[in-house]
Amino acid sequence: MPRPLSRRLLSLALASALALPAWAQTAITPFTVTDIRIDGLQRINPGTVLTYLPIERGDTVDQGKAAEALRALYKTGFFQDVRLAHDGGILVISVVERPAINKLTITGNKDLKTEDLLKGLKEIGLAEGETFNPLDLDRVTQELTRQYNNRGKYGVQITPSVERLDRNRINLTLTIKEGKAAKIRHINLIGNESFSDKEITKDWESHTSNWLSWYKRDDQYSREKLSGDIEKLNSWYLDRGYVDFSLDSTQVAISADRKDMFITAGLTEGQVYTFADITVSGDTVLPKEDIEKIAGIIKPGTTFSRALLEYVSNAITLRLANIGYAFARVNPAPVIDRDKRTVAIDFQVQPGPRVMVRRIVFKGNTRTADVVLRREMRQFEDTWYSQAAIDRSKVRLDRLGYFESVDVDTKPVPGSDDQVDVIYTVKETTSGSITAGIGYSQLTGMNLSLALSENNFLGTGNRTSLALTRNTYQKRYDFSFVNPYFTDDGVSLGYNLWWREFDYSNFNVAQYSSNSGAFQIFLGVPLSESDSVSLMLGIDSNQILAYQGTTPQPLVDYVDAVGHRTFHSWRAQLGWGRDTRNNYFTPVVGTTQNLVLEATLPGSTVEYYKLSYDIAKYWPLSQSLVLKTGLNLGYGNSYGKSYVRNICFTPPTLVDTNNDGIGDTWVPGPAPSNPCLKTSSDYVKTVTAKGLPFFENFYAGGISSNGRVRGFMDNTLGPSWTSTYGYKQPLGGSFLLAGSVETIFPKLFDSPSARVSAFFDFGNVFDGYNNFRANDLRASAGVALLWRSPMGPLSISYAIPIRKKNGDQIERLQFNFGGQL
Incomplete structure (x- = not known):
């Protein structure tokens, strides 16, 4: 393994500094120094030179003393030429200073980062403000060429150029042409x-x-x-x-x-060996049979495996580390019998001292309070060291979403062999946003918004948001607050308050509007490191504005059957969630699951429930590939009484509006009298309200809905209603089935803010699970880019429907800017 660049550069600098040339000097007649004069200085202070000079006033200078002085002055690296002479008793030192580096520029480098190169060069004195030595530059050029050769780039060209400036300064430029790797x-x-x-x-x-x-x-x-x-x-x-x-x-x-x-x-290759006897020796700390049980994973007679030896050794070490033996070592000593081709193993246990954690220290959290990090700790101060608890604490910090990276290190306490400090170093990232501006979504059009969203409000770990949104389909005013540690045990408490005016006709769904408001309070209780349950109670009011002739008739009938256009609800929600992901932003392993039951309580205008379940699992196939699989299920229905009413109405008539003798426009008839007149123009029909209310239906299709099936226009899959004008309006459904298989390429971009994936989506919604038909599922495949840009999250996908039917609304390129990833 090649040595780090900085270490190699330092070694070369030392070598060049010691390889001093021999300069011929005029013979000096011995004399006594009465004074010292230095000629030729420009930047260097005379006092600095005198500090290095091994001659003082009163010393007798001969040829040997002069040679010693020359070596000392050349060794400083400040001068490219030094000469000694004397004028009577005055020692005259004539110097030519090396130029100072005014500016150091590196261009063309990609494989080796500029900051790494500058750091390595600085360690050998090749940095802005330092003295320039051409010999160092030659050596550095050779070393950089070697480093690129190690990366397979044998065509690299490194060209140094020196620009002379006034006052004995230079600008130094290293131009690198890396070329292509072999x-x-x-x-x-x-x-x-x-x-x-x-x-x-x-x-x-x-x-x-x-x-x-x-x-x-x-x-x-x-x-x-x-x-x-x-x-x-x-x-x-x-x-x-x-x-x-x-x-x-x-x-x-x-x-x-x-x-x-x-x-x-x-x-x-040689011959295949098998395991012989497996034994345990040394101070096992725990009962020996417990350690032997771990070592018993290896069965005598099975094929020898070094990986299995390492696994058992690590398992024993971890077991001891979890009870305080942080420096435990396990040495698997082999006894090889080449005649029988067997290997006996003796696991020699050396526990070392039992270690306590003295302090837990946090670094890098300039905004987040220490208490926010400390409450995620599973390793505590003044307790026995536990590697499992330390690792678990790191995962919990990673999953907060406040930090770009989290590193942990343990350092022995000086003067003590049984105490350590645990140090967590974090790099903070944006955990929220304050925005006032304009966004655009392919579905909703122009968005005017003012929003404060912060998952780590004032560094306290509390989540709060305030949003004012106005666009072509909604006016929305929201406020929410969550304290994730309302109690020290991690019980969370929060509430939501909102008012929304929503016109669904601009949202690719049926034409109706609603004005709704709600207040909700919710509680979260952790069950384990990865599991939690939540409870929500709330009250809401939802005014439905449906219009005869434009709103789909089934929706109008539902409202008429209930007999109220404003739906009041007492609402409850019970949920369970599990999160085992290793990272909040860029997980590569783990699972998320959510199971939620929501219901309106007895006494609400209509009584119904919704049950939803979603799961996503990340499978690390390699460092370059991560497979994500996901599934969303949803179902809703009414409970309690159904609403049945007889209503009278006058049907619309077809009117000739352009006077061509042909009826071309449907015009609603006059409102019928009440009670019905029983005339030829009045009709009576029975309307029923049952099942999940239409305003709570699930939707599928597009990039934004829970039933995401990219490549189809948002919300357009599933049941629909075609008006008398031939206009198709999606209705949604009470049963949702959707899923995806996605291959993520985490190394395609160096930035953790962007990722590219290839996906396969499938799904649809149905009017009840009894109407589910597998051949009605739609499917698509494509590629997607997700980027957390400085302006907000941006998602772009290009999908090709591979399972579709006539009448489906296709939209291959879809994007959303200013929404959620």
Whole structure:
């Protein structure tokens, strides 16, 4: 493994500083120094020179003393020329200063970050304000070339340029042309008889070109990657019982044009060994049979595996670390019998001292209060060290969503071998926003909004939001507040208050409007590290504005059957949630689940319930691929009484509005008298209100709804109603089934704020589960970009419907700006 860049640069600087040339000096007749004069100084203070000069007034200077003085002055690195002479008893030192670096610029570098390069150069004195030594520059150029060669870029060109300035200053520029990394054209293993090249190299980072190389860049040669792959080769055989495996040679050849690499490795497999007796020795601390039970994972007679040895050793170490033995070590000592081809293992346990945690320290939280972090701790001060508790605390901090990164370190307390400090270093990120501006959504059009949203309000960990929104389909005023630690045990308390004026005709659903207001209070109770339950109680009022002739008739009939246009509800909600994700923003492993039962209580205008369940699971396939699977289910229905009424009405008539003799416009008839006149123009019909109210229906299709099926216009899937004018209006449904399979590419962008995925969506809504038909499910496939931009979250998807029916409204490119990811 090559040494870090900064260490190599420092070594080269020391070498160059010690390799001083010999300068011929005029012979000096011995004399006594009565004074010292220094000529040629521009930037350096004379006192600084005298500090390094090994001669003082009154000293006798001869040839040896003069040579010593020259070496001392050259060694400072300040001068490119130094000469000694004397004028009587005056020692005359004539110097030519090296120029100072006014500005240091590095351009063209991509593989090596500028800040890393500048840091390494500064450690050897090649930095702005420092003295310039051309020899250091030559050495640095050679070392940078070596570093790029290690990354497979053999065509790199590093061109230093020096611009002379007044007052003995320079501007130094390093121009780097990295070129392209050499491609691996062939990997050849010699001596592998039991396994094919493909089997052995499957998990290598180095590969020949393949269809994913554009993303993984695994066909680009790198010495570091090859070193790791050689170690994987060794592990491959040791994990399969080949104790005597040896790597005989490794050769890397490059083509004449320095663009292609050829890798050859010669190996000797040897024979397969099996495990013999497994024993435990040393101070096990715990009952020996407990440790032997862990070691018993390895069964005598099974094929030897170094990975299994490491797993057992780590399991024993972790078991001891969880009860305070932070520095425990387990050494699996092998006894090899080559005649029988067996390996006996003795796990030698060295627990070390039992350790207590003295202090837990937080660094980097300039905005978030310490108490917010401390309440997430599962490791406590003045208690025994527990590795599991420390790791769990880190995960809890990661899942808060306040930090871009969380690192943990343990440091021994000076002068004590049984105490440590645990240090959590966090890097804070934006946890909310204050916005006043304009947004645009493909579905809702222009959005004018003023919003305060903060998940870490004033660093307290409380969540609060205040929003005023106005666009083509709604006026909305919302306020919410949540204290996630209303009690020290993690019981949360919060409330919502809102007023909304909503015109659904501009939302790809049936034409009606509503004016609603609500007040809700909710409580959350943690059950375990990952599980919680919630309870919500609230009161709300919802005024439905449905219009005969434009609003779908089933919706008008529902309102008429109830006999009220304003629905008052006492509402309750019971929920259970589980979250085992490793990170709030960019999870790569874990699961989220939510099960929610919501119902209006007896005494409400209509009595109904809704049950919903969603699950998302992240599967890490490799460092470059994460698979996300998700499923959403929803169902609702009424309970208690149904509403049945007889109403009279006058049907609309077809009117000739353009005087062409043909009826072309439906005009609603006059309102019938009450009671009905029983004339030829009046009709009586029975209307019924049952099932889930239409204003609580689930919707599917598009990028915004819970039943997300991208590639179809938002909310347009499922049951619909076609008016007398031929206008199709989606109604939604009381049963929802939707899901997705998504492949995320976490390394396509270096930024954690952006990710690209390829997805497959399916789903639909139905008028009750009895009407569910699998062949009515819609499906699409496409790619998506999610980006947390400085202006707000942006989501863009391009999907192609692969299962559709006539009449479906297709919309391949969809985006949402200013909404939620």
